[in-house]
Amino acid sequence: MKIGFIGVGAMARAIIEGLLKAKFIEANDILVHSQHKESYVPYAQEHGLTSCDTNSELTQKSDVVVIGVVPGVVKPVLNEIAGTLNPTQPVISMASGITLDRLEELTDYNQPILRILPNVNSAFNAGMTAVAANENLTGDNLDYTMKFVAALGEVSEMPESQFANFSAISGSAVAYIDFFIDALSRAGVKYGFTKEVATKIATQTTLGSAQSLIESGETPAEIIDKVCSPGGDTIAGLLAMEQAGLLNAVVKGIDATIEKSTGNN
Numbered sequence: 443m444k445i446g447f448i449g450v451g452a453m454a455r456a457i458i459e460g461l462l463k464a465k466f467i468e469a470n471d472i473l474v475h476s477q478h479k480e481s482y483v484p485y486a487q488e489h490g491l492t493s494c495d496t497n498s499e500l501t502q503k504s505d506v507v508v509i510g511v512v513p514g515v516v517k518p519v520l521n522e523i524a525g526t527l528n529p530t531q532p533v534i535s536m537a538s539g540i541t542l543d544r545l546e547e548l549t550d551y552n553q554p555i556l557r558i559l560p561n562v563n564s565a566f567n568a569g570m571t572a573v574a575a576n577e578n579l580t581g582d583n584l585d586y587t588m589k590f591v592a593a594l595g596e597v598s599e600m601p602e603s604q605f606a607n608f609s610a611i612s613g614s615a616v617a618y619i620d621f622f623i624d625a626l627s628r629a630g631v632k633y634g635f636t637k638e639v640a641t642k643i644a645t646q647t648t649l650g651s652a653q654s655l656i657e658s659g660e661t662p663a664e665i666i667d668k669v670c671s672p673g674g675d676t677i678a679g680l681l682a683m684e685q686a687g688l689l690n691a692v693v694k695g696i697d698a699t700i701e702k703s704t705g706n707n
């Protein structure tokens with residue numbers, strides 16, 4: 443099987459690297475094309491991928507076409523390749539906010555389509571991806587595209603109505619969690635650690651905390667209660683964070699993310 447990526451930016455690269463790490467596909471069976479030759483050609487050379495000169499050439503040569511462009515470019519790209527797609531060729535779209543209805547409309551209702559909402563942790567097979575398939579995606583095509591996403595990490599099938607909410611607490615939340623890690627690290631710098639050491643400490647603590655939630659099956663609140671010794675330091679810190687509005691700030695950030703994403707279609 444050959445998988446063609448139209449758009450080879452941050453998210454498509456994370457997926458490509460995850461697929462290669464999982465040995466899901468040989469590098470030269472991944473075809474790439476994007477807007478700027480100076481962007482996709484060196485990337486293809488570095489990873490042993492196959493470059494195509496146009497989106498249409500890529501579509502002709504691929505068994506599966508992955509749309510990795512930003513939402514605003516999905517329409518021109520699908521218009522460009524619509525005449526080249528064949529009706530058995532699955533299309534996988536990662537574009538935030540672009541619904542299956544809209545993708546079907548842009549491909550004349552012919553195509554098997556999997557809409558996905560991945561995150562950049564896919565590069566390390568530690569992704570979290572939401573999926574929703576249209577009615578045309580069945581049999582071997584459904585099987586293959588589901589294996590494709592499973593190679594990237596955890597997968598959750600859900601109604602599309604939940605995609606924007608999911609994206610806010612997963613796709614975008616990678617940045618929010620890193621923002622928190624960076625905030626911890628800056629606090630460490632305030633108290634004399636170098637940025638490098640503080641970031642390492644904050645990162646390892648975050649990794650261990652995620653691992654502990656997964657392995658213990660406990661809720662975050664249960665672990666918070668364990669860490670907060672009676673009359674101790676952590677409860678003092680938590681209350682100060684809450685006084686500064688941490689929970690509200692996070693929820694407001696998620697609200698804004700969802701609002702933006704639902705405006706994309």
Ligand SMILES: NC(=O)C1=CN([C@@H]2O[C@H](COP(=O)(O)OP(=O)(O)OC[C@H]3O[C@@H](n4cnc5c(N)ncnc54)[C@H](OP(=O)(O)O)[C@@H]3O)[C@@H](O)[C@H]2O)C=CC1
Binds near residue numbers: 451478515562
């Ligand atoms: N970044 C993330 O964490 C996530 C992103 N997504 C979705 O992934 C998609 C891509 O986002 P992201 O990777 O961040 O964006 P980037 O800007 O990093 O990548 C966009 C890519 O599209 C290419 N491109 C632009 N116009 C065309 C065109 N006409 N034909 C072919 N390629 C074109 C660009 O080419 P060039 O490089 O040559 O300029 C670039 O490679 C979006 O729809 C986003 O919603 C979903 C979940 C998470």
Ligand SMILES: O=C(O)[C@@H]1CCC=N1
Binds near residue numbers: 538609613614
């Ligand atoms: O910022 C964005 O629009 C994309 C969608 C989810 C993560 N990144």
